[in-house]
Amino acid sequence: MPYGEAMLTIARELVDKIVAHARADHPDEACGVVAGPAGSDRPERFVPMENAERSPTFYRFDSMEQFRVWREMDDRDEEPVVIYHSHTATEAYPSRTDVSYASEPNAHYVLVSTASEDDVEFRSYRIVEGVITEEPVKIVESYG
Amino acid sequence: MAIEVRIPTILRTYTDGAKAVDATGATLEELIGDLESRHPGLRDRLVDDSGLRRFVNVYLNDEDVRFLGGLGTPVADGDTVTVLPAVAGGAR
Numbered sequence: 001m002p003y004g005e006a007m008l009t010i011a012r013e014l015v016d017k018i019v020a021h022a023r024a025d026h027p028d029e030a031c032g033v034v035a036g037p038a039g040s041d042r043p044e045r046f047v048p049m050e051n052a053e054r055s056p057t058f059y060r061f062d063s064m065e066q067f068r069v070w071r072e073m074d075d076r077d078e079e080p081v082v083i084y085h086s087h088t089a090t091e092a093y094p095s096r097t098d099v100s101y102a103s104e105p106n107a108h109y110v111l112v113s114t115a116s117e118d119d120v121e122f123r124s125y126r127i128v129e130g131v132i133t134e135e136p137v138k139i140v141e142s143y144g
Numbered sequence: 145m146a147i148e149v150r151i152p153t154i155l156r157t158y159t160d161g162a163k164a165v166d167a168t169g170a171t172l173e174e175l176i177g178d179l180e181s182r183h184p185g186l187r188d189r190l191v192d193d194s195g196l197r198r199f200v201n202v203y204l205n206d207e208d209v210r211f212l213g214g215l216g217t218p219v220a221d222g223d224t225v226t227v228l229p230a231v232a233g234g235a236r
Contacts, residue, residue, distance in 0.1 A: 029234055049231075058234035063201045063208045070228055079153075087235045095235050101199055103154050103229030 008108045008124040009138045010034070010043050010082065017046045019120050022086035022112040025051065029059040029086050030112075035073050036081035042143060043081040043108075051085075058097070059085050082124075084110035092121035094132050102127035108135070147175060147219055150226040158183045167225075172202065173215040175225065190227065191215065199230040 014034055022030045031051050034043035047069055052062040073079060083104060087095075092111035094102075102109060105128050113121040126133045146166035151159050159165050165183065169175035180187035190200055195215055202209045203226040209217045219225065 031231070033231075053234070055234065055236075057236035058232070060230055060232035063203075063210070063228075063230065066201065066228060066231060067203050067206070067208070067226065071226075083231060085233060090235045095233065097236055098233035101230065101232045103152070103199075103231065105154060 006126070006133070007136045007138055008043075008082070008110070009041075009140060009143075011143065012139050012141055014043055014046055014082075015122060015139055017048075018082075018084050018110065019112060019122065021048050022084075022088075022114050022120070025086070026114045027056045027088045028054050029056065029088060031059040031061060031083075031085040033069065033080040033107075034082035034084070035069075035076075035078040038077050038079045041081060045078065056088050080104055080107050082110050083107045084112065086112045086114055088114050090115060092123045094125055094127060099127055099130055099132060105129075146221060148224045149175070149179060150224065152228055154229060155186065155189055155227065158186045158189070168221075169219060171215065172204070172209055172213075172217045172219055172225070175219055176215070199232055201228045201230050202226070203228070 029051055032048040035045040035047055036042045050062045050065055051059045053060050092113035109125045109127050111123050124135050124137050146168050148164050149167050150164045167175050167178045169178050176187055176190055196202060204212060204217055205224055
């Protein structure tokens with residue numbers, strides 16, 4: 001089972017960066033990770049990724065970029081605390097596709113919806129063995 | 145010497161939690177066969193009837209094996225093979 005609280009605590013600065021990335025790539029889906037110290041459950045290092053599919057309905061990390069980023073996290077004793085992507089025409093809720101490919105049991109899966117121009121939905125989930133659990137998002141100014 | 149295979153978190157249930165295990169073989173396919181004999185069940189998570197599973201990335205040293213020779217890619221002692229589940233999804 002994933003460790004950490006059943007809640008995502010994340011710095012406002014990171015939320016702003018994720019939303020800005022999602023807006024910039026709209027109408028294609030944007031994706032990336034926020035790395036943090038292994039076992040800390042604290043997202044710290046924003047790593048926007050290329051969507052190799054460049055699609056409004058699908059995303060996949062570029063395999064070589066993923067390799068470099070995952071190795072870098074390994075070298076720094078980090079893990080992907082947050083894995084984010086956007087839905088550009090539907091709500092910020094994991095699709096069947098999202099669930100079938102979810103492969104990081106310790107990650108908070110963040111979904112951002114850019115379907116509305118005025119308002120961005122920012123929600124977080126655990127996806128473990130095919131089960132989606134939405135969790136509250138606590139946005140903080142700093143981790144103190 | 146053997147070939148080091150780096151195992152992602154989600155597959156460590158097959159390796160008693162080990163992040164890396166050793167295996168032998170002359171090609172990736174043989175290596176996966178050897179892995180299966182040591183860690184039963186692992187093979188099925190990496191390959192299906194058509195070859196490497198589409199949403200599993202396998203790297204030989206720094207290269208995606210899809211750009212090398214897939215399951216036929218030659219491997220040798222001292223190489224490192226890394227397995228990473230592709231991060232993918234989407235509204236579709």
